[in-house]
Amino acid sequence: MIELLAPAGDLEKLKIAIIYGADAVFIGGKEFSLRANASNFTLDDLIEGCEFAHSYGKKVYVTTNVIPHQNDKEGLLKYLKNLELAKVDAIIAASPYIIDTALEHTNLEVHISTQQSVMNIPTVNYWYDKGATRVVLARDMDLNEIKHITGAVKAEIEVFIHGGMCAGFSGRCSLSNHLTNRDANRGGCAHTCRWFFDLEKDNQKIEEVPFSMSSKDLSAVHEITDLIDMGVASLKIEGRMKSLHYIATVVQTYRQIIDEYTKTGMILDYQKYIEMLKNAENRETSIGFFHGLPSVDEQLFEKRSEKVMQNFVGLVISYDESSKLAVVETKNVFTKETLEVFSPYMETKYFKNEYMLDSNDQPIERASKAKERIKVHIPFVVHPNDMIRAKRT
Numbered sequence: 060m061i062e063l064l065a066p067a068g069d070l071e072k073l074k075i076a077i078i079y080g081a082d083a084v085f086i087g088g089k090e091f092s093l094r095a096n097a098s099n100f101t102l103d104d105l106i107e108g109c110e111f112a113h114s115y116g117k118k119v120y121v122t123t124n125v126i127p128h129q130n131d132k133e134g135l136l137k138y139l140k141n142l143e144l145a146k147v148d149a150i151i152a153a154s155p156y157i158i159d160t161a162l163e164h165t166n167l168e169v170h171i172s173t174q175q176s177v178m179n180i181p182t183v184n185y186w187y188d189k190g191a192t193r194v195v196l197a198r199d200m201d202l203n204e205i206k207h208i209t210g211a212v213k214a215e216i217e218v219f220i221h222g223g224m225c226a227g228f229s230g231r232c233s234l235s236n237h238l239t240n241r242d243a244n245r246g247g248c249a250h251t252c253r254w255f256f257d258l259e260k261d262n263q264k265i266e267e268v269p270f271s272m273s274s275k276d277l278s279a280v281h282e283i284t285d286l287i288d289m290g291v292a293s294l295k296i297e298g299r300m301k302s303l304h305y306i307a308t309v310v311q312t313y314r315q316i317i318d319e320y321t322k323t324g325m326i327l328d329y330q331k332y333i334e335m336l337k338n339a340e341n342r343e344t345s346i347g348f349f350h351g352l353p354s355v356d357e358q359l360f361e362k363r364s365e366k367v368m369q370n371f372v373g374l375v376i377s378y379d380e381s382s383k384l385a386v387v388e389t390k391n392v393f394t395k396e397t398l399e400v401f402s403p404y405m406e407t408k409y410f411k412n413e414y415m416l417d418s419n420d421q422p423i424e425r426a427s428k429a430k431e432r433i434k435v436h437i438p439f440v441v442h443p444n445d446m447i448r449a450k451r452t
């Protein structure tokens with residue numbers, strides 16, 4: 060069965076990713092990770108995250124994919140031993156120093172990070188012969204190349220299917236280092252390629268429209284069936300910095316695509332899944348390199364038309380069937396309006412929000428405080444971790 064692998068920037072996101080259908084999550088610890096400065100995972104969180112995932116029969120991988128300078132090496136073995144202690148299922152690494160240290164001194168499984176830009180059979184086999192069990196292919200490959208490699212190697216193959224692309228070879232770019240003093244290969248990428256630049260000559264703008272050097276995000280809804288058929292082991296969603304709602308939405312969409320294809324051998328209605336993904340706070344998307352070199356349609360040269368929809372308004376904490384009141388943690392402002400409940404346990408349902416109580420049990424017309432635990436009357440059973448959305452365009 061193919062694995063759906065989801066990102067998780069903190070413990071809450073890890074749990075949501077698993078509850079909404081991920082088979083495994085990848086997280087960053089506070090050290091040796093390309094999102095180290097964004098990670099909220101302490102060792103205790105790692106232990107709790109692994110226990111939670113394993114109780115569902117799911118896995119946790121930890122990114123240790125920095126390219127360390129000489130002075131960054133200190134503490135590596137102790138860190139890896141702690142990951143072993145926490146019972147993580149694998150590390151995702153790019154530097155031969157980190158890979159060798161893990162293989163020689165720990166029992167950790169090693170996955171080769173996309174930062175290694177692996178694009179051919181001998182390189183996959185090289186890492187497999189060294190002891191790595193899985194290789195995450197470079198994102199700059201088409202479906203024929205992926206099929207050719209997957210059919211010819213013993214290593215498990217992991218492929219990115221959704222999320223941000225890098226305009227360089229996965230972090231091998233120093234735009235961020237030059238313009239922000241933040242090292243893209245030591246966890247600091249400022250996504251400088253996504254900024255908007257003016258083109259000037261002799262202090263005169265020579266182009267009215269600002270331009271960006273970024274590619275559109277990847278979205279491989281139509282490619283999942285091919286990737287399953289060719290024997291890819293794991294489908295990876297990018298985005299450890301993304302919100303709880305984004306992770307739930309994207310994970311559930313791909314979960315349903317995989318399950319439908321696995322059960323029926325076909326996908327009846329792709330548009331349904333495309334509409335589901337629109338609920339997530341996506342940037343503009345494209346099919347990346349899957350059908351050959353990207354064209355102008357896969358780039359974001361000009362200011363994009365993206366708009367961030369604030370339609371995730373509350374997270375269900377609990378539900379009392381006798382009073383039909385749900386305790387909801389507020390995420391965005393909402394009023395007495397039609398709301399939908401998005402859930403890992405049932406089809407999306409709608410209700411007219413007519414009765415709400417604030418945290419002091421006083422009736423309110425509008426939920427406007429962030430992270431307040433209020434009560435909302437919902438006429439049908441809802442579950443902890445269901446998400447409430449407003450229909451906004």
Ligand code: SF4
Nearest residue numbers: 225226227232251252
């Ligand atoms: S600035 Fe853009 S191209 Fe450079 S490493 Fe960051 S995401 Fe990649």
